[in-house]
């Protein structure tokens with residue numbers, strides 16, 4: 188019998204040969220798991236642990252079927268892809284207005300309440316217009332103002348920890364949600380204003396953190412249900428979801444109104460958007476969605492970073508040692524990269540390509556849903572030596588720890604013109620907070636062995652982390 192690795196090697200080689208000879212196979216030949224018509228493998232997914240295990244379930248499918256397979260997700264046929272080179276081919280064909288899918292429950296909510304939303308929900312010319320403005324403000328040029336804002340917010344987090352040293356930090360998740368919202372509000376109004384007024388804003392930030400935290404729980408509970416039916420029959424899950432979104436949008440708009448009426452003219456993002464003449468209505472939509480988009484992604488990524496450095500204490504010691512001689516040590520950046528490779532909070536990226544595209548040697552018809560398995564590519568043996576090990580130095584140029592690492596094999600923020608607009612904010616806040624944590628504390632974890640990676644809209648630790656911050 189052929190081993191799994193041999194089968195994978197043959198599949199990969201077959202892809203390359205077909206691509207080189209220019210003879211693509213038909214869509215119907217794309218490998219497919221056995222499943223019931225219509226529901227596809229939904230039942231196998233439930234048996235494998237439900238949506239919480241989706242990334243691992245799809246990873247298992249890739250191990251069996253190779254870098255490409257197709258499967259029914261409910262009534263839709265999707266193509267799953269895990270090879271980084273083939274993903275690059277998808278982004279190369281995504282065109283001027285890349286299309287990604289949005290959670291059905293959110294689309295129904297937006298439709299029901301006539302809710303216009305920010306960048307993630309925009310499409311076509313409208314998306315491109317506002318995306319260009321936001322690229323200029325958040326991804327290009329001098330971004331030292333972002334560092335300044337992250338500095339204030341990460342210091343607030345350190346102060347929270349200082350009040351809880353030598354004992355388990357209670358409600359780590361809540362503290363991290365609060366920290367992620369401190370960052371985004373500080374970005375909106377600028378460092379000086381946030382430094383001066385954060386105490387006054389505290390109840391609003393706490394309220395935001397709580398309501399946004401809840402929305403992600405209720406959205407993930409909608410994952411396996413057909414949202415339209417759940418709404419039509421007013422199932423309790425739908426009702427909880429609808430209420431939580433009302434509350435979260437309500438508190439985000441309340442915060443925005445407060446910031447605009449008091450601090451609209453400061454040196455933060457709000458003032459920069461006004462300067463770029465973003466109309467009030469669109470400014471509100473975009474900013475509210477930045478607030479919502481920042482919450483869970485950064486809170487759980489930071490949780491994974493704390494998990495990683497407490498599980499690998501030698502990494503903590505090394506960061507501290509390197510910081511003494513080089514404040515700009517690449518190790519901070521590489522710890523963040525390595526954490527996001529192993530624990531990407533968004534383990535899948537989606538695209539719908541408006542023309543036929545050849546992937547792994549198969550012709551994929553226009554408008555097919557393509558799901559890129561970032562969790563699987565980030566743990567690919569082809570690109571990462573000892574893929575399941577946490578080795579931050581593998582990202583060093585000319586690293587002996589890993590000579591064949593390539594950027595596109597780990598895409599936590601996506602790729603191309605529709606990649607994450609909050610990437611620089613997130614990277615800056617992680618590095619800055621990590622630096623401050625390591626400079627002030629030695630972090631221990633009491634339950635590392637019990638922590639699994641589960642999906643609840645984003646991938647997160649299965650249990651609250653039991654972290655102890657020892658002052659140094």
Ligand code: HEM
Pocket residue numbers: 287305306307308318371476477478480481484485488531532533536537598599600601602604605606607608609610612613
């Ligand atoms: C670890 C942190 C984060 C991760 C891993 C992450 C991941 C992603 C990914 C993968 C996408 C691309 C989706 C696609 O290609 O279709 C995306 C888009 C987006 N992200 Fe993030 N994100 C993070 C933090 C943030 C933050 C801090 C903000 C807000 C300040 C934010 C706001 C957005 C928005 C608005 C979009 C939609 C962009 C568009 O459609 O043009 N994200 N994010």
